[in-house]
Amino acid sequence: MSEDPLSRDQADPALARRLVQLTEAFYAQEAQSFSSTRKAAWEGWRKIFSLLAAEGRPSLSVTDVASGNGRFGRALAEALPQIRIRYQAIDSCAPLMDEAPSWPASLEATCFERDLIAPLLEGAKALPSGIEPADLLCCFGFLHHVPEERLRLRFVQELVDATAAGGIVALALWRFADTPAGAQKAEAATRRACQELGIARDALEPGDYLLGWQGKPGVWRYCHSFTEHEAQELAHAVRGQASVVASYLADGKTHDQNRYLVLRKRA
DSSP, X not given: OOSOGXXXXXXXXXXXXXXXXXXXXXXXXXXXXXXXXXOSOOTTHHHHHXXXXXXXXXXXXXXXXXXXXXXXXXXXXXXXXXXXXXXXXXESOHHHHHTOOOOXXXXXXXXEEOOSHHHXXXXXXXXXXXXXXXXXXXXXXXXXXXXXXXXXXXXXXXXXXTEEEEEEEEEEEEOTTSSHHHHHHHHHHHHHHHHHHTOOGGGSOTTEEEEOSTTOTTOOXXXXXXXHHHHHHHHHHTTTXXXXXXXXXXXXTTXXXXXXXXXXXXX
16 A cells, blocks of 8 residues: 555544444444344354364353344354353444344353444544453454544454454455446445435545445445455554464355455464
């Protein structure tokens, strides 16, 4: 990159806050309908399960950042029933967390209701205090809601910091605009949203879009579509503390909707 994203002078804090508020309003309004589409395990999780199984741990401390309805925790417990899991679920949307059914017997869950993005906008730590350093820290379906490249980089650094030495950080980066058809669909929705909301399209950063939900009028959420270069930059930003142990595409009908980055924090 030709510039330091941590010192960009063109960032617009007011716009970033508005994008975050749009997304918060979306989840508050559509928590039930969204959760109903988020029940099954993701295809890309299987490699993470296999990696953990190969380590042979009798117990596991897991932090699920932006846990939603907790489906990753349930899928992990089902995939590795012999492992005792201490599961820390963090999410800002109480209705989504309330959607979580009873936990499997091998999983001991602690839930933290926490706004993860607002502290980032203020230059503070995003994660709640008091969480246990994680053997596995995962963040799926969330990084695309963090506005501004500089904030995403800072957030990933914090995720690595919250992982135990020798532990794993697993990230999923959504690539919904990676194809011409996907980009065209996302751009059309974004232009409609910008016109409706009074936001200048060119005020958004490259890769930023406003997406609708199930064709409902006036329902928008901010999403960033990651490029391969951006995935490499995230890994590069924490190279002093963690190394990439796996990088692969998975999920969706085409099995390539997410770029997974699996990092090992150095001991």
